Amino acid sequence: MDAKHTLLAERLLKKPASDFSDSDRRVLRHMLDRAPVSQDPALRADTLGARVADKVASFGGSWTFIMLFGGVLVTWVVLNGVLLASPPDPFPFIFLNLMLSMIAAFQAPIIMMSQSRQAQKDREAAANDYEVNLKSELEIMRLHEKLDDLRLVALEDQLRLITNKIDAIAAAVNRP
Template structure:
């Protein structure tokens, strides 16, 4: 992939004219990076954009056990574009996983290109506005949903009965009713006496009823608990998606805001100098 193709592969520069792409590509400097080399680390000052012509680069954050890979980049990809605009410190580290041929665009060369071609600055600004609108459209899509309501709609009759039994069996109402029923049972058989009682002491029939109730109630409650575990998993997955979208959204908004402010500042400076230059050029020579 040649230099001009690398430039056009960047969304910020894809609207530039051929002569503007040629002028910008002439500012690129080729750098060869051996495999295993750290190109830059998080926190270091940055003022260079890198385009990968050959090789592979890994973008990471953190060190040691806390190290997390954010992206794996290959020929045609680019990184370090934010530092190109504002010259701020690096937000992540870049490591060459293979021997790389990089095309580097330094901030001073980029600013010189913008000063020489103000129309290109306007195109870059327009591209930034379009990307911001796309980001806003993306984040307007709803990710959060009521997973419990969706789960309730898919319940079978048996699952609904299991939930009702589990809800009643784990309540004080059940304890009170069951205790009252046992007391009445034993009281009636005690009043009837051993000869007329249908379940005399030691209440073998009552024990059989209690054992049967416990044997049936246990698996029903377990079915309801398994369903509750499934609900908790769905809630956790939904929370993860919402948090992930929020995190990516904040990062993208901050990134776009930084790019927009940098381009607006450059455009303002260029516009402020343009009228004065034109006035001086059109003024009649002094006697």
């Protein structure tokens, strides 16, 4: 960043260049390059494990899963508690409890991984939103400065014209 742009950035951000954060520098670089700051989150490359964790969490937290799992539980209890003469898992359904515990033991950390990834995505999206908003604000401030400069030039031109007319009138009045 050259000295002219550094001065502009310091004036707009109201802090010395040495205090600029990485985010500030990135936004300023995008301003100088006239490039967009926003990023498409769909372009992010996720690992296979991350995608599986998201799918498991998505399905495990859905009404479809709750209804299917409820149906399996009811079927298990009815079969082993009422219909079968010699049930493989009689009441109190110890094998069913073991299976439920194992499912919970695997499902909980996978859901936590997915939630952690989602929180990271949210933090990145918030940081990106901040940078986009900062760039927009700085661009608007820069436009206001340009408009103010244009108004000042226009006022100076008008003042020069008025001064010339006053001088012409004074010269005409002072002529004998």
